[in-house]
Amino acid sequence: MARIELAGVGKRFGSVETIRDVNLDLHDREFVVFVGPSGCGKSTLLRLVAGLEDVSAGEIRFDGEVVNELTPPERGIAMVFQSYALYPHMSVYENMMFGLKLAKTDRAAAERRVREAARILQLDRLLDRKPRELSGGQRQRVAIGRAITRDPRVFLFDEPLSNLDAALRVQMRIEIAKLHRRLDATMIYVTHDQVEAMTLADRIVVLDAGEVRQVGTPIELYQHPANRFVAGFIGSPKMNFLPATYPKGIAIPHEAVEVGVRPEHLRLGEPADASVEGRVLAVERLGAESWVYVDLGLDDPLVVKHAGMADLPPEGAVTVGLPAEACYLFDGQGRSLPRAAFG
């Protein structure tokens, strides 16, 4: 249970600035996901919150108390690492017990907490095993169990699912969501996978090049991206961007513009408010839907998500309709232009 505030937080390694002026206010018990492309600084930001790195500028506050100078255990955090980082020479039981022993927790209470965590994560029968005798998913659960037993105020996850195969990832995603409802800790979760971000988060923080690009609920980010970066990052396949000009006679506050439209909103073969003509480059049939790549003579092909099997010959001409209500407009700096401005 903790409200976490970041005020003007920055981090530099030598002359490289990896985090620049981050201001965030995370509510108590919130599930916040830091998402962004690799190298955007999301893991560094998490490590700053954890206390594994010192901030170069700004303040981090837990429940109003400045924690800049506190060590990770003093901050009351627990962390699940990407590689799990289990102690290989200790059994599952000892792994979960290690932190409690160091904290000199009362023996019986510690034992109870470990058993409880093991029960929640279905590790009861594995307590005597060594990490090398466990599967990837089980190791992941031990890593989470080790974090639970610490009864932390803040739970930190650093890309915890990226080492698991696809099926297990979905299963663990659901378990983590369940865990969040069950524990009353604030959780911060770092991932580069926007599906994980969309499904788990109460709020998402999109980071790029060490800066926060937008903070909001998954639906807000999907429906009202603040800029071209967020628009392109959230959603799969990613949003299409088309160069555009204003019709003559409209007073334009911005010069260059781009129209953004999501693949799922494009209409294949039926004209809409606006239409473009192109040539089919490729069709990827996924069963329930098909992704159609249409060459418009631009750098990138237009991607259309079509429900069902799109039965189109390659190289064939095709019309794609753009419904006006699903289009976004971005100015030369990549900022999202409000709809009212041209409505």
Added chain:
Amino acid sequence: MSRRTRRRLGRVGFYLLMALIVLYAVFPFYWAIVSSFKPGSEMFRIDFFPPPNLANYYAVFAEQPFGRNILNSLIVASAVVVLSLALGLLAAFALGRIRFRGRSLLLFTILGVSMFPQVAVLSGMFELVRALGLYNRLPSLVLSYLIFTLPFTVWVLTTFIRALPKELEEAAIVDGAKPFTIVTRVFLPLLGPALITTGLLAFIAAWNEFLFALTFTLSGEQRTVPVAIALISGASAYELPWGNIMAASVVVTVPLIVLVLIFQRRIVSGLTAGAVKG
């Protein structure tokens, strides 16, 4: 020549070469054992399987304080191993895990120490030993042996510690472990194979060392095994008691072989398996 004959010939050649290497490595030791069983009169008669005659062994222990010498060697070698592993581990943690100015310079200086030949440091070491009042006492040997055991202990352990995943250390930090706890409770168990290997090498180096042991000890009671063996003398200046010398060599070689055999399996085991995904 068909493929099959060629392959067969190749295999024969391989085993011949193997046999040659084994012979080259093992024959001197075998010859030492054989010689140690022969009384002086038969020493120069070629006899590959003499009846075991333990007279030389009795003589070695009777004519000088050889038991005491072995004990000295054991004390010195064990102290060297314990000290160099303890110091090496702490140094390796700092050198492998903590970033500070001049770290690689320090590492190379440590390595540089081991490049000086022993004779070069002998006189300086002698002055130091005298100044510390350690002359003709075992601690002088422990102190001087650390010169050549510490550099490689530090280097090997630093390499191993660097290879341990950083997240493991961070997990321990999050669990509330202080640096000393991390070294002793997390790193130490994982470094087992590395500690055994370097410890064994340090033990062998200390067990075999001759020059410092000869220079820093005076009385027979304080000698270590290599010096004691070298100073075994016969009845007259013209006689070298080969039988006694061989018996003594066999006695002090056996412990080393046993040690290597005991630990050889641990040396190769991969303890970190399962630490990080896999």
